[in-house]
Amino acid sequence: MIFQSDKMAKIKPSGIRELFARAQGIPDTISLGIGAPDITTPEILKREMRYAVDFDYNNYDQSPGNPKLRAMIARKYKDEYGVDYSSDGVLVTCGGVQLVYVALQTYLKKGEEVLIQDPSFLTYPHQVQLAGGKTVWMPSTNDFKIDVEKMKELVNEKTKMMILNFPSNPTGSIMEKHELKAIVDIAVDHNLMIISDEVYEYYTFDEKEHVHIGAIDGAYERTLTANSFSKTYAIPGWRIGFGVAPTEIMKPMIGYHTYVIANAMTPAQVAIANYMDTDAAKEFQKFIKNEFQQRRDAIVEGLNSIEGIKCHKSSGSFYCYPDISETQYPTGKEFSEKAFEEARVVIVPGTEFGPSQTTNIRASFGSVSIAKIEDVIHRLTKLVEN
Numbered sequence: 451m452i453f454q455s456d457k458m459a460k461i462k463p464s465g466i467r468e469l470f471a472r473a474q475g476i477p478d479t480i481s482l483g484i485g486a487p488d489i490t491t492p493e494i495l496k497r498e499m500r501y502a503v504d505f506d507y508n509n510y511d512q513s514p515g516n517p518k519l520r521a522m523i524a525r526k527y528k529d530e531y532g533v534d535y536s537s538d539g540v541l542v543t544c545g546g547v548q549l550v551y552v553a554l555q556t557y558l559k560k561g562e563e564v565l566i567q568d569p570s571f572l573t574y575p576h577q578v579q580l581a582g583g584k585t586v587w588m589p590s591t592n593d594f595k596i597d598v599e600k601m602k603e604l605v606n607e608k609t610k611m612m613i614l615n616f617p618s619n620p621t622g623s624i625m626e627k628h629e630l631k632a633i634v635d636i637a638v639d640h641n642l643m644i645i646s647d648e649v650y651e652y653y654t655f656d657e658k659e660h661v662h663i664g665a666i667d668g669a670y671e672r673t674l675t676a677n678s679f680s681k682t683y684a685i686p687g688w689r690i691g692f693g694v695a696p697t698e699i700m701k702p703m704i705g706y707h708t709y710v711i712a713n714a715m716t717p718a719q720v721a722i723a724n725y726m727d728t729d730a731a732k733e734f735q736k737f738i739k740n741e742f743q744q745r746r747d748a749i750v751e752g753l754n755s756i757e758g759i760k761c762h763k764s765s766g767s768f769y770c771y772p773d774i775s776e777t778q779y780p781t782g783k784e785f786s787e788k789a790f791e792e793a794r795v796v797i798v799p800g801t802e803f804g805p806s807q808t809t810n811i812r813a814s815f816g817s818v819s820i821a822k823i824e825d826v827i828h829r830l831t832k833l834v835e836n
């Protein structure tokens with residue numbers, strides 16, 4: 451028998467993947483489980499990809515990323531947030547997930563602690579574990595912001611960094627600039643690194659503007675921002691993400707990335723670089739944001755109309771995170787089981803996202819039309835009110 455390494459033996463299989471596997475091939479199932487947009491990839495971007503392959507951009511590219519794409523990413527931050535990153539501070543990776551992984555592998559020493567919000571994107575604590583670090587969960591307020599006062603109490607000499615993610619997966623919450631400033635101040639006072647995962651930056655609702663943490667006073671020199679084209683251009687399967695940071699932070703990460711990946715897929719990088727600055731790309735972002743806001747309105751209103759379910763209005767991303775504790779299935783796990791078995795609705799229990807998340811479920815509206823949302827509400831109403 452070949453034994454796994456100690457670090458791998460401690461990793462639990464993803465509950466979400468198990469749920470998806472069970473739902474595979476079962477007719478008439480509606481999934482609110484998937485964290486990806488169902489919107490079709492823009493035609494112009496698909497054409498750019500075909501051109502890139504046909505014009506033979508099929509070789510290795512530079513390890514940190516295609517030079518044109520890196521320059522355009524740096525320019526995006528200047529244009530949109532007024533923050534100067536050099537192209538050398540940009541790393542193009544195989545998705546945002548790989549960017550965070552490389553950062554943790556590069557910066558965490560064994561036993562160092564990482565502050566992660568409870569609840570959070572489920573990949574983070576596993577990646578922290580793989581890097582030999584320890585996750586310390588930061589409690590949330592009732593509206594799913596980080597509880598800053600409680601956060602302060604968790605910082606000690608082992609704390610190395612924090613991972614922030616606004617707009618949030620799984621809650622859809624955002625934090626205002628002054629609230630984030632209080633968190634940045636803690637990072638400055640204790641010399642902590644900030645990893646800010648901003649993959650949902652373009653999906654903020656009700657006229658709320660995204661706050662780029664690197665633009666907050668004191669944050670720039672200690673912040674690595676993770677981002678991705680997966681959600682922005684509806685291309686999660688292309689696996690192109692990126693990070694921006696001051697060059698001193700990025701340089702060792704580029705070294706790590708070079709040895710494990712060499713470079714992210716060349717033709718996809720070329721295609722995105724040719725598409726990124728077009729009017730079509732900007733129009734697509736507006737369209738997708740508007741679409742998600744309409745879906746958010748429909749699902750939040752629908753869920754709140756069901757007896758026993760309370761759903762706050764998400765301010766961004768494409769998730770909402772209702773509390774189901776007053777239904778006859780009062781834990782997320784039980785609710786998710788029943789929703790699948792009796793209503794053929796796939797929905798993820800909150801415990802996937804943090805240890806104290808027993809009474810919430812995550813509903814993704816990234817991949818369901820308004821008509822399907824109405825169907826889901828009808829099915830869940832029947833389930834809960836029967």
Ligand SMILES: Cc1ncc(COP(=O)(O)O)c(C=O)c1O
Nearest residue numbers: 485545546547571619678680691
């Ligand atoms: C918060 C967050 N970060 C990162 C990612 C990863 O995106 P990708 O690796 O496709 O770029 C996701 C995907 O669901 C996410 O929700």
